[in-house]
Amino acid sequence: MLTDDSQVKTGLKPLKVDQILLAAEVEFAERGFEGAGMKGIAKRGDVSQALLHYHFGTKDKLYAEVIAQRSKKINEERLGLLAQVDLTSKTALSGILNALFRPPLGPSGGARSYARIFSGLIVGRERDQALVKEHYDPTAQKFIESIRIVLGHDDRVVAAQSYTLALGALIAVIARDGRVERLMGESRQKQDIEEILEQLIKFSTGGVLALAAA
Structure with a gap:
């Protein structure tokens, strides 16, 4: 770097x-x-x-620098939003999920170009897995701990599962390639970021609470 x-x-x-x-x-x-x-x-x-x-x-070093710089922007915004969440409030879980989803979908996320890279990182090869561990896992741990506190669980298993599955939902829509709208119907206008965020938060909130109840 x-x-x-x-x-x-x-x-x-x-x-x-x-x-x-x-x-x-x-x-x-x-x-x-x-x-x-x-x-x-x-x-x-x-x-x-x-x-x-x-x-x-080398190309490897340049790729790693791209991930380092973009993840820094995403993580800084994520942690800033997470710090504003009152973990004792009724809307705490929604606030945590908003902090997780909003930065990658906004300017910090680098638009569609990095969205493709971001999606591939999670299911990538050894090189990508190492970069995720270095640049994303420390922030992920903070989100998992926040989810654990809100759910009132002693262990982090459900919180970690919730985080991972919520991230999967984000990856499904982050590229904004028009597939979701196409599946809705060809006449459906492209969704804006706020609409996508609202749907992601509702969907993930329901999933997290269902896991916690089980």
Whole structure:
């Protein structure tokens, strides 16, 4: 990962770094990790391939940097929203789920490009699993603990199951590729984020409470 100091020393400005990471994000989303190439990323980022290799090294390292930077934005917003939830209130569970779902669907989530990457991370290969463990699991643990507190359970089993299944519901709609609307009927207009959030929260709330009751 490039720090501010390394950017100064190498002459690569932060704005250019962001430009390259966004270019890489689109390339990985459209072509997958195996299909994406440093040449294509360099072209999208409007930099030379040599410069790209010099600053980021390998494709693996660039991919890891894309995940690190985007997950940082998502997790910071998630934890900020979670901190605002009163875990003793009747709406606490809905608040927790809103904090979980809203950032990936909003600007922090990087729109459709990262949505494709995000979906693949959860069911990805060893490389993806390692990145999820590093960049997402610490935040996930905080959400699981919050769910456990709200449910009033002593152990974390149901809370962890609830978190995992809720995340699965998010993955089903995060790409916003029109499939949900297509299944509703061809004339159905594309749902906006608030409508998707409302449905996700209602669906997941019901599922969590059903698991807790069982």
